[in-house]
Amino acid sequence: MSVDLGNDASAGETGIRKLDRVVIRFAGDSGDGMQLTGDRFTSEAAAFGNDLATLPNFPAEIRAPQGTLPGVSSFQLHFADYDILTPGDRPDVLVAMNPAALKANVGDLPAGGILIVNTDEFTKRNLTKVGYDANPLEGDSLEAFSVHEVAMATLTQGALTETGLGKKDAERCKNMFALGLLSWMYHRPTEGTERFLREKFAKNTAIAEANVLAFRAGWNYGETTEAFAVTYEVAPAKLASGTYRQITGNTALAYGIVAAGQRSGLPVLLGTYPITPASDILHELSKHKNFGVTTLQAEDEIAGIGAALGASYGGALGMTTTSGPGIALKSETIGLAVMTELPLVIIDVQRGGPSTGLPTKTEQADLLQAMFGRNGEAPVPIVAPRSPADCFAVLIDAVRIALTYRTPVLVLSDGAIANGSEPWLIPDVTTLPDLSVTFATEPNAPDGSGEFWPYLRDPQTLARPWAVPGTPGLQHRIGGLEKQDGRGSISYDGDNHDKMVRLRAAKIAGITVPDVEVDDPSGDATVLALGWGSTFGPIGAAARRVRAGGGSIATAHLRHLNPLPANLGEVLRRYQRVVIPEMNLGQLAMILRATYLVDAISYTKVAGLPFKAEELQGVFTDIIEGGAL
Amino acid sequence: MTTIDLGLPSIGGLDGVPTTDDKQSAKDYKSDQEVRWCPGCGDYAVLAAVQSFMPTLGLKRENIVFVSGIGCSSRFPYYMDTYGVHSIHGRAPAFATGLAVSRPDLSVWVVTGDGDALSIGGNHLIHSLRRNVNLKILLFNNRIYGLTKGQYSPTSETGKITKSTPMGSLDNPFNPVSLALGAEATFVARAIDSDRKQLTEVLGAAAAHRGTALVEIYQNCPIFNDGAFDVLKEAGERERRIIPLRHGQPIRFGARDGSAGSGDEGGEYGVTRDPNTGSLQVRKVTEVGESALVVHDASLADPSYAFALSRLTDTTLAHTVTGVFRSVDRSTYDDAARAQVQEAKDSRPADLQALINGKDTWTVAG
Ligand code: SF4
Numbered sequence: 001m002s003v004d005l006g007n008d009a010s011a012g013e014t015g016i017r018k019l020d021r022v023v024i025r026f027a028g029d030s031g032d033g034m035q036l037t038g039d040r041f042t043s044e045a046a047a048f049g050n051d052l053a054t055l056p057n058f059p060a061e062i063r064a065p066q067g068t069l070p071g072v073s074s075f076q077l078h079f080a081d082y083d084i085l086t087p088g089d090r091p092d093v094l095v096a097m098n099p100a101a102l103k104a105n106v107g108d109l110p111a112g113g114i115l116i117v118n119t120d121e122f123t124k125r126n127l128t129k130v131g132y133d134a135n136p137l138e139g140d141s142l143e144a145f146s147v148h149e150v151a152m153a154t155l156t157q158g159a160l161t162e163t164g165l166g167k168k169d170a171e172r173c174k175n176m177f178a179l180g181l182l183s184w185m186y187h188r189p190t191e192g193t194e195r196f197l198r199e200k201f202a203k204n205t206a207i208a209e210a211n212v213l214a215f216r217a218g219w220n221y222g223e224t225t226e227a228f229a230v231t232y233e234v235a236p237a238k239l240a241s242g243t244y245r246q247i248t249g250n251t252a253l254a255y256g257i258v259a260a261g262q263r264s265g266l267p268v269l270l271g272t273y274p275i276t277p278a279s280d281i282l283h284e285l286s287k288h289k290n291f292g293v294t295t296l297q298a299e300d301e302i303a304g305i306g307a308a309l310g311a312s313y314g315g316a317l318g319m320t321t322t323s324g325p326g327i328a329l330k331s332e333t334i335g336l337a338v339m340t341e342l343p344l345v346i347i348d349v350q351r352g353g354p355s356t357g358l359p360t361k362t363e364q365a366d367l368l369q370a371m372f373g374r375n376g377e378a379p380v381p382i383v384a385p386r387s388p389a390d391c392f393a394v395l396i397d398a399v400r401i402a403l404t405y406r407t408p409v410l411v412l413s414d415g416a417i418a419n420g421s422e423p424w425l426i427p428d429v430t431t432l433p434d435l436s437v438t439f440a441t442e443p444n445a446p447d448g449s450g451e452f453w454p455y456l457r458d459p460q461t462l463a464r465p466w467a468v469p470g471t472p473g474l475q476h477r478i479g480g481l482e483k484q485d486g487r488g489s490i491s492y493d494g495d496n497h498d499k500m501v502r503l504r505a506a507k508i509a510g511i512t513v514p515d516v517e518v519d520d521p522s523g524d525a526t527v528l529a530l531g532w533g534s535t536f537g538p539i540g541a542a543a544r545r546v547r548a549g550g551g552s553i554a555t556a557h558l559r560h561l562n563p564l565p566a567n568l569g570e571v572l573r574r575y576q577r578v579v580i581p582e583m584n585l586g587q588l589a590m591i592l593r594a595t596y597l598v599d600a601i602s603y604t605k606v607a608g609l610p611f612k613a614e615e616l617q618g619v620f621t622d623i624i625e626g627g628a629l
Numbered sequence: 630m631t632t633i634d635l636g637l638p639s640i641g642g643l644d645g646v647p648t649t650d651d652k653q654s655a656k657d658y659k660s661d662q663e664v665r666w667c668p669g670c671g672d673y674a675v676l677a678a679v680q681s682f683m684p685t686l687g688l689k690r691e692n693i694v695f696v697s698g699i700g701c702s703s704r705f706p707y708y709m710d711t712y713g714v715h716s717i718h719g720r721a722p723a724f725a726t727g728l729a730v731s732r733p734d735l736s737v738w739v740v741t742g743d744g745d746a747l748s749i750g751g752n753h754l755i756h757s758l759r760r761n762v763n764l765k766i767l768l769f770n771n772r773i774y775g776l777t778k779g780q781y782s783p784t785s786e787t788g789k790i791t792k793s794t795p796m797g798s799l800d801n802p803f804n805p806v807s808l809a810l811g812a813e814a815t816f817v818a819r820a821i822d823s824d825r826k827q828l829t830e831v832l833g834a835a836a837a838h839r840g841t842a843l844v845e846i847y848q849n850c851p852i853f854n855d856g857a858f859d860v861l862k863e864a865g866e867r868e869r870r871i872i873p874l875r876h877g878q879p880i881r882f883g884a885r886d887g888s889a890g891s892g893d894e895g896g897e898y899g900v901t902r903d904p905n906t907g908s909l910q911v912r913k914v915t916e917v918g919e920s921a922l923v924v925h926d927a928s929l930a931d932p933s934y935a936f937a938l939s940r941l942t943d944t945t946l947a948h949t950v951t952g953v954f955r956s957v958d959r960s961t962y963d964d965a966a967r968a969q970v971q972e973a974k975d976s977r978p979a980d981l982q983a984l985i986n987g988k989d990t991w992t993v994a995g
Contacts, residue, residue, distance in 0.1 A: 049991050192989065241995030245987050255985050262981050269731050271723075288984065289973035294730060294966055298723065299756035306716070306723025306753070307730070310696070313714060314732040336717050392985075426990065429981045469712040469728075469735050470647075472691045477660070477707050479715025480699075489662065490707065 015230045016187075021080030022234055023088030024182065026175075027105045028097030028118075030064055030073040033175040038075025040179055040196060042421060044188040046246035049236030050079040053387075053537065055087035055610065056419045060276070060359045067121070067129050072104040081235040085544075086537035087420060089612035093185075095178055097121060097152070100130045111144040116181070118174065120153035148227055152177050152218075159217035165210050173214035180218025187233050190219065240425060247424040249388035249417035250277070253347060254284035256395025257319055258291045263396070264403060264435035266317040268293040271307030273300055276359040277418045278321045278349040301329035305346065309333055312342045315439060315468035317399065321347040324366045325356065327410075331374050334408050338378045338504065340478045341455075341464045343402035343409075345395070350414040352608050361608030362415035364533045365584035370410045371562060371591065377501045379508040381405070382561040384412040386536035389424035391417065394559060396433060403437050405511055406463040412561070414583075416534045416610050440465035443473055446486075452476055455488035462507035513560040515567040520554035521547065527624050528575035530600075532558040532588055535581050535611060542616030546624070553620050561588070564595065572598045577623050579603055581616055642763060642839045645733045646692050653684035660710040671822035671848035672702055675769065678828045680709070686836055688736055695738045696725040698745035701776050702769035702848070705740040719750025722757040725764050730963045736836070739766040743784040744774050747803050751783075754843075758814040760962035761840040765832075768805055768845045773854035786944035791853075806939040806954060809843045810932045816842035817935065818953040819942075822849060823862050827873070827951060834953050840961045847949075860946050872900065872911070872941060874952030879922035881914060899923075900941065909937045911948055927956045 024041065028034045035056055045052045055076040064071035078088035093114040096102035098121035109115060122135055136142055137149060152174045159177075160170040176197070183190055194212050201208035222228055247255075261268035270293065272282050286295040294311075298304040305320040312318030322330065327348050337344045350366045352358025370382050381401050385394040391413060398409045444465065445451040452474040455464050467474040476488060484491035485499055518528070519540075531539045536557050543555045556571060558564070572578055572592065579601045580589045586602035593600055603619050605611060658680040666672045683693070693711040697703035699718035706713030716724045721739045729737045746754045746768050757764060773791070774780040780793040784805065788797040809817045816838040820828040828846065835842035847858045860866045872882045883897030899914045899922040909923065929935070935955035942949045 043989060047989060047991060049993065236993075239993050241993050243986070243990050243992050245985075245990045258984060259981055262979065267731060269727055271727055289970045290977040291979045291981070291984075292970060292974065294970055296727065296730060296966070298726075299752055302720060303723035303726070303753055303756065306720045307727030310714075310724035310727030310729075311731040312727075313724070314728045314735070316727075316731040318727065332717050333720065340714070426985055429985065469694045469732065470689075470692050472689070475691055475710055475712050477662075477709075477713035477715065479697075479706070479713075480717055481715060 016233055017230050018233050018235070020082060020234070021078065021084060022093065022186065022232065023076060023078045023091045024093045024095070025074055025076040025091035025105060025108070026095045026178065027072060027074040027101035028175070029066055029100065030059055030061070030071050031066060032073070032097045033172075034073045034075050034097070037175045037179045038077055040193050041182060041188070042077050042246060043192055043196070044183060044190075045077065045079040046244070046423060047189055047192050050081065050234055051083050051237035051239060051423055052077060052079040052246070052421070053084055053087045054078070054421045055416065057609065058360055067098055067100055067126050069100050069104055069130055072100050074101070074105060079234055081237050083237060083239060085540040086610065086613055089614045093182070095182065097174070097178070099126050099132055099136075102136065103130050103132065106142070109145060113145050114148070115142060115145040116148045116150060116178070118152040118178070119149045120151050150181070150221070150227075155217060155221060156214045159213055160210050163206065163210050163213065165206065169207070170210065173211050176211045176214040177218035177221070180215040180220075181222050182218075183215075184219040184222035185228060185231050187231060190215070239423065242425045244423045244425055246421050247389055248280075248419060248421045249385065249391045249413055250280040250349070250419070251284055252388055252391035252424065253321075253395050253411070253413065254281045254288075256392040257281075257285060258288050258293060259392070259429065259432055260396050260399035260435060261291055261293060261317055262429075263432050264317060264399065264437060266315065266437070268317045268319060269296060269308060269311035270294070270319045270321065271296045271298050271304040271311070272321045273298055273304045273326065275301070275323045275326050277351055277415045278323050278326075278347065280418070281321045281347065281349075301326040302333060305330040305333040305344075309337050309340075309342060309344055312337075312344050313340070313468070315466070318342075318344045319347070320344070321349070323349050323351050323359075324353045324369065327366060327369055327373065334380060335374045335376065335378050336480050337408035338374070338380060339480050341406045341504075343406055343466070345398050345402050345409050345411060347395075347411045347413060349418045350412060352606070358608050360415065362534065362610065363583050363606055363608065364412070364414050364535070365587065365606065366412060367532075367561065367584065367587040368590070370412055377505060379505050380562065381407060381409045381508055381511055382412060383409065383559055384533040384561055385417055386533060386557055386559065388417050388420050388422050392424070392427075396435070397559070399435055400433060401511055403435055404463065405461055405507060406466060407508065412533060414534050437466065439471065440467035440474060441471060453487050454478055455483050456486050457503070462503060462510060509563050511563050513563060513565055516556050516558060516565040516571060518554050518556045518571055519543070520552070522552040525552040525554035526576040527620065528554045528556060528572070528578045529616075529620060530556050530558070530572075530578055530580050530588075530592075531582070532561055535583065538611035538613050538616050539581060541613035542620055545613060545617040546620050549621075551621060551624050553624060558588070569596045572596050572600070577601060579620065579623050581611055581619070583611070640839055641837045642765070642842070643686065643688065643736055643836060644839070646736045647689045647734060648687045649689045650687075653687075653690070655680040655684065657690065658683045658710055660708055662707045664708050665704065666701060667852050669851040670701070671771065671850065672705070672769065674822045674825065675767070675828070675846055675848060676705065676708055678825050679767075679832065682829050682832045685833070686736070692734055693736045693738070694728065695740055696721045696728065697740040698742075698750055699776070700742040700745045700774075701850070702740055702742045703745060719745055719748070720753060721745070722750065722753040722764065722766065726757055726760070726762045726962075729762050729764055730966050733963065733967060737764050739764050741766060741768050743768065743770045743772060743782045743805070747783040747805060747808070755808070755812040758809055758812040758841050758843060761815050761959050762962045763839055763841070763964070765835045765842045766844065768843060769848040770805060770845050771848045771850040771854055772857050773850050775850050775853055779853035802944055804939055804942060805843070805845045806942070806950075807936060810936045810939055810955060813932055814843050814955065815840040815957050815959045816953070817955045818842070819845045819847070819949070819951045821847045821858060821861055821951060824951075831953060834956060838956055839964075840959060858946065861949055868896070869898065870946060870948055872948055872950045874925045874927070874938070874950060874954065876925055876927045876953065878925060879919065880925050881922055900938075907937070909941060911941065927953045929955070930957055
């Protein structure tokens with residue numbers, strides 16, 4: 001297998017170079033359609049069979065001022081002929097649709113990188129807007145790059161003169177021109193994009209055809225002009241056999257919810273309130289009501305989770321989705337779910353915080369909020385996906401825990417996972433876990449009184465019975481007040497409270513989770529890099545680099561943050577040094593230090609973007625060589 | 630069961646809830662929990678009225694759920710031998726909405742108070758009224774915070790001296806009926822804890838209504854706000870202050886004046902409409918004549934009339950309108966949500982594999 005180091009595998013003689021991987025970044029104004037362009041190129045790469053990973057990056061404003069630095073939107077795509085782990089540290093190719101996009105992104109382009117610029121936007125006014133005194137295309141500041149100046153707007157308009165489309169509408173198709181040009185450069189299949197455009201603009205065939213024409217014009221421009229001496233090929237990846245599709249984290253979570261409903265046989269109720277970056281889960285789910293899914297857009301975050309818990313009480317699968325600020329609002333209801341011991345799944349798609357923070361940027365700083373952000377001793381199981389495709393299995397695992405142990409479960413995704421995409425080896429749905437549940441139907445009082453005791457626990461799981469309204473003879477009352485052990489009546493007795501607090505804690509601590517697996521190919525590593533959530537890609541890619549350079553490092557990744565895997569303490573003690581990279585200020589490190597008294601090294605960054613593999617490679621190498629951070 | 634026939638479509642509030650022929654009594658609805666309200670609390674009377682009323686519905690007890698928030702009245706579910714949830718402060722309508730949407734076979738009742746429903750839970754209240762979820766909301770209004778020991782509430786009269794307002798409260802109170810009508814509630818009524826007969830009638834009409842029914846119940850808190858509604862209970866005062874509504878009948882109240890020859894329904898006062906402003910006012914019947922009285926119509930689609938009625942009540946209780954202000958038919962959120970799911974099920978098979986495969990797959994050979 002190739003390693004994640006370079007991209008120049010071999011050079012052909014016919015002007016076609018074979019590469020093992022490429023990172024392309026499309027950058028433009030938020031109104032330029034860069035997300036769509038990136039999405040389409042991703043689909044082409046997926047259809048071609050490459051492995052891929054994507055990183056959309058866009059402003060929080062829907063339409064930030066045109067042509068300005070804050071208005072720049074970009075989409076980075078990494079595709080390869082082997083299994084890759086991240087969207088790539090730095091682009092090999094940067095497409096800059098305007099001066100702002102150039103200025104905001106050119107710093108990431110390494111020397112020798114390809115820069116494709118839409119020259120039409122490089123007017124004096126636009127240059128001044130972003131603080132360019134002189135046109136960078138004219139000086140020597142871009143000397144280090146292979147620069148291609150293309151008048152994309154003009155060429156697009158030219159290609160569309162016959163269509164009779166207005167100048168403005170024609171110019172808006174320039175992103176498809178860029179896509180066509182890049183598709184030509186990388187020998188991408190085109191049918192999918194043409195079909196997509198015709199479907200997307202089915203209501204306006206003139207616009208659909210204009211986009212297709214612009215796309216083809218871009219392709220033809222590459223082929224007929226001699227501006228581009230070489231084209232590139234990235235062969236399909238040799239992934240595990242099976243059927244794949246491309247999927248984003250939010251879509252995978254939505255599918256996981258549908259699948260969990262089907263596998264449990266329960267109706268699903270999603271009670272939620274729109275919030276970036278979680279809303280797409282609601283959008284996706286609302287399309288699948290044929291699976292017995294009800295989506296309830298509530299008046300606020302609190303009502304969203306309240307409705308979900310009410311549905312759970314009635315025997316449905318209650319779900320709620322949000323981001324960090326929403327978790328703050330939902331905390332009291334999560335506490336009620338802890339107290340009433342009802343199944344509930346809460347998805348937190350983390351974003352930059354505190355407060356409103358950075359709504360469209362990623363972060364993983366809600367871990368301690370998820371662990372402890374409630375009054376009283378209110379333990380909640382936490383699971384975290386490590387990548388977009390992993391979201392599906394994680395959601396199903398969260399539902400397993402919620403149903404088996406009658407508890408709210410928190411799923412911690414993040415902005416990078418939510419909007420990023422990668423190939424997903426689609427599971428055969430008949431092999432998914434059976435999530436069926438048994439409701440209580442009979443009185444259960446151990447004293448033979450024929451009463452129903454709602455807090456009599458299963459000795460194995462410590463879960464209480466789920467007795468849904470409508471079941472004769474089991475009428476009972478539950479709520480937020482402390483319960484008498486077993487019988488479940490209100491109890492203010494201190495000793496009983498002590499017992500109940502410990503029982504609730506023991507129930508969560510006793511949840512079965514798989515052991516954490518360690519990846520240490522050489523078997524002689526003395527340093528362990530441990531992560532959770534979306535740091536999986538960068539940690540793995542960095543470890544590959546370290547190993548390719550002859551070093552040894554072990555890696556392990558936690559899906560279960562609460563309870564932690566039973567073997568984790570032993571794993572941590574096996575290594576001389578443990579480093580924990582996190583997109584927060586050391587939250588997992590704090591938990592592990594407290595739990596295992598391990599002197600873990602915390603490496604942290606909260607810059608709104610994932611770690612770069614190169615950066616972590618440096619960190620790991622330093623530690624291996626005995627340096628401390 | 631007493632209901633007010635408003636000539637509405639046949640689908641009632643209880644359609645879909647299983648019934649029983651077993652004879653039930655109030656005793657069947659008493660749970661084994663010791664009732665812990667203060668002696669003399671108005672909540673006792675309401676609890677007794679509800680426990681006596683429930684058997685008249687003929688429902689299976691296990692298909693009835695009482696959901697409450699936090700406050701004195703929110704202990705209510707513990708005392709009913711039905712399913713019950715004592716949720717969190719202000720959030721009972723949210724919880725009940727999720728339950729009602731997913732379980733059409735349940736009769737869902739929300740018990741709340743003036744602080745729970747109108748202060749911390751104001752948002753959920755207006756939105757459940759707007760959505761018209763099939764819930765019956767009993768709002769116990771004692772115009773004070775009882776459980777937290779006597780602070781003023783959003784229905785306390787301005788200037789109220791309480792523990793938290795030693796110099797008098799500053800804010801203008803809500804009129805819960807006006808608020809509900811402003812949210813375009815489809816069913817709004819008011820009753821008084823001490824008038825079991827009318828309370829039972831109103832509960833019956835609420836239960837029969839499909840959609841959110843808000844019933845405000847004036848409830849005396851003898852500990853922190855004793856006598857708040859006494860003027861509505863004293864003989865002599867009661868008659869000239871309470872304006873009882875009866876659908877289809879002229880709105881008339883006051884001491885019966887047999888000599889005026891006005892019959893059993895008569896009374897000294899009546900409600901008339903000011904032809905210039907359209908607002909309602911209380912007039913002496915002898916001055917305006919019986920034909921000038923407004924005939925109560927709870928089924929008017931436009932809520933303005935019911936709102937005007939609600940404005941006849943103010944915090945001084947010089948007049949208090951009771952009975953059903955408004956009862957109109959409008960599609961309920963829960964019925965509509967279930968219909969959408971059913972429509973989707975009917976039009977597309979639930980093929981999970983096809984869903985997750987999507988349109989663009991590729992295969993890697995082994
Ligand atoms: S404080 Fe008032 S409302 Fe609360 S139980 Fe006592 S009397 Fe009733």
